[in-house]
Amino acid sequence: xxxxxxxxxxxxxxxxxxxxxxxxxxxxxxxxxxxxxxxxxxxxxxxxxxxxxxxxxxxxxxxxxxxxxxxxxxxxxxxxxxxxxxxxxxxxxxxxxxxxxxxxxxxxxxxxxxxxxxxxxxxxxxxxxxxxxxxxxxxxxxxxxxxxxxxxxxxxxxxxxxxxxxxxxxxxxxxxxxxxxxxxxxxxxxxxxxxxxxxxxxxxxxxxxxxxxxxxxxxxxxxxxxxxxxxxxxxxxxxxxxxxxxxxxxxxxxxxxxxxxxxxxxxxxxxxxxxxxxxxxxxxxxxxxxxxxxxxxxxxxxxxxxxxxxxxxxxxxxxxxxxxxxxxxxxxxxxxxxxxxxxxxxxxxxxxxxxxxxxxxxxxxxxxxxxxxxxxxxxxxxxxxxxxxx
Numbered sequence: 001x002x003x004x005x006x007x008x009x010x011x012x013x014x015x016x017x018x019x020x021x022x023x024x025x026x027x028x029x030x031x032x033x034x035x036x037x038x039x040x041x042x043x044x045x046x047x048x049x050x051x052x053x054x055x056x057x058x059x060x061x062x063x064x065x066x067x068x069x070x071x072x073x074x075x076x077x078x079x080x081x082x083x084x085x086x087x088x089x090x091x092x093x094x095x096x097x098x099x100x101x102x103x104x105x106x107x108x109x110x111x112x113x114x115x116x117x118x119x120x121x122x123x124x125x126x127x128x129x130x131x132x133x134x135x136x137x138x139x140x141x142x143x144x145x146x147x148x149x150x151x152x153x154x155x156x157x158x159x160x161x162x163x164x165x166x167x168x169x170x171x172x173x174x175x176x177x178x179x180x181x182x183x184x185x186x187x188x189x190x191x192x193x194x195x196x197x198x199x200x201x202x203x204x205x206x207x208x209x210x211x212x213x214x215x216x217x218x219x220x221x222x223x224x225x226x227x228x229x230x231x232x233x234x235x236x237x238x239x240x241x242x243x244x245x246x247x248x249x250x251x252x253x254x255x256x257x258x259x260x261x262x263x264x265x266x267x268x269x270x271x272x273x274x275x276x277x278x279x280x281x282x283x284x285x286x287x288x289x290x291x292x293x294x295x296x297x298x299x300x301x302x303x304x305x306x307x308x309x310x311x312x313x314x315x316x317x318x319x320x321x322x323x324x325x326x327x328x329x330x331x332x333x334x335x336x337x338x339x340x341x342x343x344x345x346x347x348x349x350x351x352x353x354x355x356x357x358x359x360x361x362x363x364x365x366x367x368x369x370x371x372x373x374x375x376x377x378x379x380x381x382x383x384x385x386x387x388x389x390x
Contacts, residue, residue, distance in 0.1 A: 008068055008079055014061055017086050020123040025050050028121065035093055045176065052173045053090055059172030059237040060165060066234045066246045072194050076158040085165035087128035088139040091118050092166055095140045108141050132156055139166045164192050178205035178242040202249045204233060207242030222266035226259060279305050286313065292373035303378065310370040317359030322351065
């Protein structure tokens with residue numbers, strides 16, 4: 001790579017483009033004009049000019065980042081070329097506008113003046129400098145041809161590179177899936193950009209055809225995390241069904257079996273809610289009168305979280321609760337004879353303690369009643385008395 005390419009300030013260029021081009025496109029109502037879909041492209045999902053342009057811009061930027069990060073030499077790629085490529089791509093679909101008189105029968109026979117007008121109106125002269133009108137029209141031509149007149153007429157040394165960059169952006173913005181993008185780019189524009197995209201690097205995809213909301217998003221995120229962090233892939237473009245990546249043709253240390261195991265762990269771990277969320281949800285199922293929780297709480301909450309909730313909610317002491325418990329038992333038909341009178345001697349306790357002691361014991365009583373209820377739910381066959389004693 002040459003020095004200029006090493007020092008390519010991609011973020012700076014993109015930020016300047018966003019500040020200039022986005023407001024200008026809104027002013028020109030690009031967000032209300034269809035680039036895909038509608039009566040002209042009924043087989044494609046609707047996509048505005050604004051969305052189409054930005055999708056291509058961001059996809060191209062990611063590929064340029066990959067080029068820079070992996071020290072891939074691209075002859076003629078520098079900041080000036082990048083700015084021109086973004087600007088030319090921005091007006092690559094002017095041939096779809098019907099506000100000019102064509103010069104011939106071709107859909108690309110656009111008057112150069114019309115292209116220059118749009119280029120200037122969108123603030124692209126300020127962003128990229130003066131660009132040859134023939135290059136502007138060449139950017140509109142999506143098919144390869146050795147008779148590409150505007151490219152032949154252009155005096156810009158990087159005209160071919162610029163056309164390739166525009167086509168890469170347009171391809172990313174025009175396809176509907178990651179696999180379609182890989183097929184369209186792999187053996188065409190990418191290998192023309194640099195030979196390393198044929199010999200050393202390749203496009204990868206991961207796709208899910210069965211879309212199930214949260215679970216699908218979790219899988220997408222987990223796959224992306226593993227591919228980027230474990231294998232050094234770079235995410236290029238996102239689609240509803242998957243993601244497009246660039247990476248080594250032969251990733252180091254890749255094991256399909258290990259990858260799947262780690263992915264499953266990541267997905268299941270990611271679906272587990274945070275402790276704060278779990279605690280909040282479990283707290284809503286607390287039943288103070290029954291000293292337990294609603295049944296659904298036990299399906300997702302961990303025991304230590306439930307014990308924390310019990311401890312936090314056991315805060316209001318009542319010194320009369322011990323006497324109330326004794327009286328309730330004595331009122332039962334099968335209560336032992338003289339239960340109330342012999343209670344202190346039977347259990348070797350004193351009911352004449354100070355109020356402070358009784359209040360503390362009432363808190364312990366309430367906590368243990370919750371624990372007893374938890375054991376009934378979670379370990380019904382457990383000998384609770386022995387468990388408490390131990």
